[in-house]
Amino acid sequence: MDSVHSQHISVMPDEVLNYLQPSPGGHYIDGTAGGGGHTAAILERSAPEGRVLGIDTDEQALDRVRERLSEYVRNGRLVLVHGNFADLTTIARQTGFTSVQGVLLDLGFSSDQMDNPQRGFSFSADGPLDMRLDRTRPVSAADLVNSASEQELADIFWRYGEERRSRQIARRIVNAREKGAITRTTQLAALVAAGVPFKPGTIHPATRVFQALRIAVNQELEQLTVALPSILDILNTQTINGMRGEGIGRMAVIAFHSLEDRIVKEFMRQEAKDCICPPRTPVCICGHKARLRILTPRPLTPTEQEVEQNPRARSAKLRVAEAVATDNR
Secondary structure, three states: OOOOOOOOOOOOHHHHHHHHOOOOOOEEEEOOOOOOHHHHHHHHHOOOOOEEEEEEOOHHHHHHHHHHOHHHHHOOOEEEEEOOHHHHHHHHHHHOOOOEOEEEEEOOOOHHHHOOHHHOOOOOOOOEOOOOOOOOOOOOHHHHHHHOOHHHHHHHHHHHHOOOOHHHHHHHHHHHHOOOOOOEHHHHHHHHHOOOOOOOOOOOOOHHHHHHHHHHHHOHHHHHHHHHHHHHHHEOOEOOOOOOOOOOOEEEEEEOOHHHHHHHHHHHHHHOOOOOOOOOOOOOOOOOOOOEEEOOOOOEOOOHHHHHHOHHHOOOEEEEEEEOOEOOO
8 A cells, every 4th residue: 555556535526626716827735635636636627827735744645646646746836745734834935835725624534544554543454553644753653552641541532532431441551551562553452442342334442542542643633723824824815806706715624523623613713703802891802803704604514425435535524714805906
C-alpha cells in the first residue's frame, strides 16, 4: 500500500464542487490533499488557469498526488506542500495563495492510510501501533499507550472517543504493560475487547479507543481549532466587477465524527454573528462583526447511493460558509 497509486475514494465530490463553485482563474486550497480526488476535480473545474495549493501532513499521500497529477504540477497549476493546515496562514503566504476563492478541509483518513497495516490506524490487520499522519512527529500511539498514566489514558478515551469503559480499559492497559510494552495494533485491540461480547457486523469494542488515540497522537482537534480562523484571513472578500457573490471566497469542511463537526458548526455560527456578547449584556461591547454567511444551515450528508459504493462515507458531514463581501471600489 506504499505505492503511488491511491485506493481512496473522495467523499461528496459533487456537493463540494457545487458549493465551492471553482471558476477559471480562481485560487483554491485543499488543506487535506489525501488521495487527490478533490484536488483533481477543482483543477478540472477551474481550467484553464485556476490554481490549487494542496497541503498534507502525510508525505506518502503527497507522493501519490504528485504522481497522479504530475501534469498540473509541471504546468504550475498545482503547488504541493508537506505541512499541516494549522499552519495555513504561513504556508499560504509562502506560496502566494493569500486571497483565495475556496478552501476545503476533508478531515477523514484516506483508504490508503487505513488499509496499510504499517501505519497502525486499524486493528483489522496486525501492524505497529503508530497512527502518526506525519511520521516526523515524535510521539506515536505506542509511545502514548506505554507512557501515559492511567488517568491520562482514561481521559483520552473518554474525551476523544466517548468511550464509556474508559477507566476500565486504561487500568487494563497499565496492568498489561507492566509485563511488556504494547506495540502492535492487534495486541491493543485484544486488550480493549477482552470480556466484551462482540458479534460480527457490529461495532468492534476497540473502535472508540483507536479513534481516541489517533486524535490524541495527531492533535487533530487542536489543529482544527487553530486552522479555522486562519481560513477567514485568506478568503477573498471582494466581488468581481461588482457582481453579487462572484469571486467571494468559500470554506467547506467535511467532518467524520461529532467532535470535529461540533467545532466546525460552532465556529461558523459564531463568525456569522455581528455580536457575540453574553446574552444579558445590554449593549454590545465586543465589536465583533460577521465574517461568514452560512450556506448549509444543516450539514450535507452522502446519498444512499454514495454510501453503498463507499461505506466509509456514511458518517461524513459537509458544512459550507461564504465570506462576507466587502466593497472593492
